[in-house]
Amino acid sequence: xxxxQRRADMDTFLKAMAKKAVWEYPDIDSLKGKKFKGLTExxxxxxxxxxxxxxxxxxxxxxxxxxxxTHNAKKYTPPDAMNSAKTRRDQIQSGEASYRxxxxxxxx
Amino acid sequence: MNINSSLxxxxxxxxxxxxxxxxxxxxxxxxxxxxxxxxxDWTQPELAEHAGMAQPRIxxxxxxxxxxxxxxxxxxxxxxxxxxxxxxxxxxSEFIDFNEDLDLDNFAIESFARELIRAEAKEELLAxxxxxxxxxxxxxxxxxxxxxxxxxxxTTDENERKPSLPEPNPFSIRGELANAASCGNPR
Numbered sequence: 001x002x003x004x005q006r007r008a009d010m011d012t013f014l015k016a017m018a019k020k021a022v023w024e025y026p027d028i029d030s031l032k033g034k035k036f037k038g039l040t041e042x043x044x045x046x047x048x049x050x051x052x053x054x055x056x057x058x059x060x061x062x063x064x065x066x067x068x069x070t071h072n073a074k075k076y077t078p079p080d081a082m083n084s085a086k087t088r089r090d091q092i093q094s095g096e097a098s099y100r101x102x103x104x105x106x107x108x
Numbered sequence: 109m110n111i112n113s114s115l116x117x118x119x120x121x122x123x124x125x126x127x128x129x130x131x132x133x134x135x136x137x138x139x140x141x142x143x144x145x146x147x148x149d150w151t152q153p154e155l156a157e158h159a160g161m162a163q164p165r166i167x168x169x170x171x172x173x174x175x176x177x178x179x180x181x182x183x184x185x186x187x188x189x190x191x192x193x194x195x196x197x198x199x200x201s202e203f204i205d206f207n208e209d210l211d212l213d214n215f216a217i218e219s220f221a222r223e224l225i226r227a228e229a230k231e232e233l234l235a236x237x238x239x240x241x242x243x244x245x246x247x248x249x250x251x252x253x254x255x256x257x258x259x260x261x262x263t264t265d266e267n268e269r270k271p272s273l274p275e276p277n278p279f280s281i282r283g284e285l286a287n288a289a290s291c292g293n294p295r
Contacts, residue, residue: 005127008128012128020213106114106115
């Protein structure tokens with residue numbers, strides 16, 4: 001697969017999601033485990049490998065991306081992706097960390 | 109083409125350009141298929157039945173990036189939805205416009221059967237209106253049909269034959285022709 005394909009796939013997926021009013025499975029799913037309650041993952045496959053963005057909805061039509069990872073054979077890469085997502089959410093909610101708007105690759 | 113867009117900046121890289129095209133097939137097309145199925149109010153098993161495929165295959169087809177879709181599969185799906193499948197080479201400007209404008213929440217492509225019903229209903233309506241115009245114009249008998257859009261006000265009363273200006277309507281030129289016909293003025 002040519003270099004850049006994963007990036008283009010992510011751009012295309014995120015742009016499609018940004019336009020959709022309702023997000024549903026299998027494009028999005030909740031993370032399992034009480035510890036991760038409220039966190040979700042955006043899901044698509046690129047280069048035959050499941051890709052994920054872990055995050056949560058912060059307002060209507062606003063989604064906060066906490067970390068990107070792959071999810072192959074039930075293992076996240078990086079392996080601590082879920083814990084990192086939780087830590088980052090906690091930091092954002094306590095005001096220790098901040099976030100900024102992600103600029104979609106678009107023609108508009 | 110807006111050359112200052114972030115997409116154009118990325119597309120200047122040949123590798124990204126090629127990848128962008130592939131992404132529209134691998135990522136966007138599955139989402140289109142799912143949107144099309146939902147616009148028909150079909151479940152995955154129902155689409156599977158129409159397409160002669162197994163439901164798990166439909167499930168995979170609808171997942172972005174899950175499968176490499178080949179033309180044969182797409183043709184089967186197009187047949188199931190009773191829509192056309194268009195595969196052609198286009199300039200990037202056209203390709204970008206289509207993909208940027210794609211609205212998956214309102215992605216409903218009419219089946220051929222529905223298109224035909226609509227077209228037949230439209231033709232029947234036009235024919236009925238032409239019938240009105242013909243009955244007011246005996247000189248038109250035996251002549252080939254010409255389709256005009258007749259403003260309703262001109263055809264409701266056959267006795268009202270005095271010349272009048274046509275009602276303003278989007279088909280003003282045709283309206284004038286129809287008006288002339290209803291006044292017994294053969295053209």
